[in-house]
Amino acid sequence: MQYEAIIGLEVHVELNTQSKVFCRCSTKFDAPPNTNVCPVCLGMPGVLPVLNRAVVESAVAVGLALNCTVSSWSKLDRKNYFYPDLAKNYQISQYDLPLCRHGSLEIEVNGQSKRIGITRAHIEEDTARNVHDIGGGESGVDFNRSGVPLLEIVSEPELRSAQEAYAYLLQLKQILQYLNVSDCNMEEGSLRAEANVSVRPVGSTKFGTKTEVKNIASFSFTQRAIDYEIKRQIQTLEEGGTVRQETRGWDDRSGTTVSQRSKESAHDYRYFPEPDLVPIAMDETWVKRIREALPELPQAKRARFIEQYRLSAYDAGVLTSSKAMADYFESVLKAGAAAKPAANWIMGDLQALLTAAKTEIESCSITPNHLSEMIRLIEDGTISGKIAKHLLVDMFQTGKAPKALVEEKGLVQISDISWLEQVAREVIVANPGPVSDYRAGKEKTFGFLVGQVMKASKGKANPKLVNDILKQQLAK
Amino acid sequence: MTKITKADVEYVAALAQLSLDEVTKERLVGELSDILSYMDKLNELDTRDIEPMMHVLPMTNVYRDDVVGPSLDRETALMNAPKTDGEYFLVPRILDIE
Amino acid sequence: MARDWSSATGHEIHDALHHGTATASDITQSFLRRIEAVDGKVRAYVDIWKDHALKQAENVDSRLKRGQTIGPLAGVPFAIKDVLCTKHGHTTCCSRILKGYRSPFDATVIERLEQAGVVFLGKVNMDEFAMGSSTENSSVQVTRNPWDLKCVPGGSSGGSAAAVVADECVASLGSDTGGSIRQPAALCGCVGMKPTYGRVSRYGLVAFASSLDQIGPFTKDVEDLALVMNVISGRDERDSTSADIPVPNYSQALRDDISDITVGLPKEYYTDALNPEMRQKIESAVKILEARGAKVIEVSLPHTEYAIAVYYIICTAEASANLARFDGVRYGYRAPKVADVQEMYAKTKTDGYGREVQRRILLGTYVLSSGYYDAYYLKAQKVRALIRKDFEEAFQKCNVIATPTSPTPAFEIGAKTADPLEMYLSDIYTISVNLAGIPGLSVPCGLTQSGLPSGLQLLGKPFDEATLMRVAYAYEKNRGFDIGKPPLT
């Protein structure tokens, strides 16, 4: 039988505000345990929450970027359950009136684009962090993360493969980074995904029993975890079994999802409106202000790059993969370079340098002006493309301007025709074998002869001129 | 009139993390039934068109600016902890893995 | 022997300090002696801050010595309901679960009063987590009514009321969720006020029911009430529900002129449930207001009979979440010898909470639980809207509403503990006020034949505490009697 998978993603994103959602503690990651804490985020008796405006505005910005309807009237609710990482034993979240609803996100898989519905996006507070087995079977609790703002983004169950789920996550991450509302670091937990997965025979309209896959701690796990879970469910059904509704955790070591013991009592969260906080009333002026401050989003930018700079869809995709990359590219163009060589240099050699140095383009030591200047040096024949490759490395390491480096190292290309003719003659005399081979029709030896001229010029000869001169002289 | 059963009492006790002995459960079945029956009085009222009142004050949009303020020093944060190692709050084994 | 100041009011003490006829230290000593003498009988205090109080008094004295001016409450000794967070001493809500708890911060009201130079004598008794109407639910002790030690002082702020009436402090702070200030004020015979929801910051008040709780003062007269309200009222950025509405000078609002006032008497409050002697007290009080020029009319609050049901759904629901945090992880009691977290929760909570608290947590959990939310919680929220609307309509016709504070005078200790529902029903006159969020105060209106105080409750429009206090002041000035002092010694 043919099966299809039904996947919905629930993503929790930590917003990168300076202070927490309901108190003034810092949100900094990696502080020593229990140092970014105060009575409010420790849930001490007598405290009250006060909502951080930046959290609301970031959430609305994300909602708008995801084509959501922003609720004009929204409130916060208490979600009640007990867990040692939950300071008050209720989480302040949003239940029936989330800030953003009915949005969508466009993904592209195998050149096909598809619109995935977003059910809702709401604000809530993060929990503390449990450190298991600190010794003697006990666990430690660090409340630094308690009260860090979260945005929970829930998709419709419209994803049909692990690949689509992966594309959805990447696309979402790209948008969040464009908006600069989150670091989206799955390893550090600033972006956490849970997948609801079920399968059903193709053609069926009924949903199968779903499982909830948790503990997906990196982007690369997403695809593997969901793929595994789909296969597991299909196999279970094929063998005549039934899929149990449960929570399963991805175990990367075994490459499987593992059943997690579900709680004794059913989830009965007893949501009710948070009496300590007043409603959020979003008037049109406020929404408009946030909308106007939105940056150009990846899709729009990609389309513009194709149109305005005549780039291929692929190149435009790579160059808009992050806002920083796109901004860099456009700065290089602004400094005078043409689009095509700028794109090639950034996507090729520069990206390779960045990857090797494990740095991001934001902190690249080559300024857009310098890169543009280097491209000009190639175009006006001052340096060869080959030299430029070495020059770029020097620029990357020193942060110096290309012109200064060219002068400093004497890299200027040799275009002195009489000198080059002299060298070519010497090479022809010194290599009678290859020369006669060439003349006998073995074209391959031409490359060898060019190489000899280049070598004599220590690589600085203008390769085009060398070609022309050698061809001329050999024809004699 | 018995409004709720022992099973109901056990269910809410589990949600509230209270462990009740049998005598207490029986007593609560009676007490809570009385109180809940009294509350049925509200069913006399037709409230179909009434907006529920979540807040007594007509206030909206109370926010703070996103500015970091002082946190507690760790010693003070842990001052009341039943058990700590000086860094973390310590709790016994957690059975469920969330 | 120095003069005994313990029966003095705040404004009398201010005059004495201002004119140099006493020092704050003398005054504080005087109260500490009084506590020593009578608290064994009254049992109002759960923690006495002797050294701290004397130090605060010395600060006031040294300001005076340096010729600095002092505010009207400087050097005035206060008691604090143990539901308010204080850096000094412990904050326990008179619950085993918070025994020994030290708050790392002061409640906003405490900060403001400290700024005003108040002397804090210590923490006073209450029903555990403010859940009760008699102070019998304290895990520490049962406070006695100073007028009759066999009787309850009312609750939940029983300690705050008893301490003021027994002259163990000049004024005190309490909290009022369903009458917990007004009812003990009436039963003990002092002035007590629940301000409008949002008038006084709740920051540092250990929450019972967040949408109903308000902090308020107990004082010996209305003049002192105005002085305390001047200090504690107003917007606090740490409480999102504290209103950004200007605070008038309440002392200036006290005028013995109520000729512009219309007093409404809600017909639903004067029923058979009202003790005849209490009814007679209220009627004579209203006559005095009328004699001072106030117009008296009948008003209707048709949803009164539903208030108790609405109240006990909403307050227990909110409490079930508010009290969840007492779990033995970060502070408070943790049951010994527990194998895992689940056992820790269960044992800690079951050992840590008293019977009434457990009952209310269970009730609140039930009304919010899956399948019951709409029938109870949502329904209650809707009826709450109707109750507020009743008041809005009544206040179209009058400026203040006059009612009894309690249907009966103080009852004997133990008389109602067996039947929780009966205890709940005794809150009939005070509860609607919290549901509607409006201000209410109780002022003594005479002793019953058996020598127990009764209270006149005055209710006002939201944020119109000034009018309430003016009417209470006019009544107090013209009632023609002084209930005197309880025969404690």
Ligand SMILES: [Mg+2]
């Ligand atoms: Mg969530």
Ligand SMILES: [Zn+2]
């Ligand atoms: Zn904090």
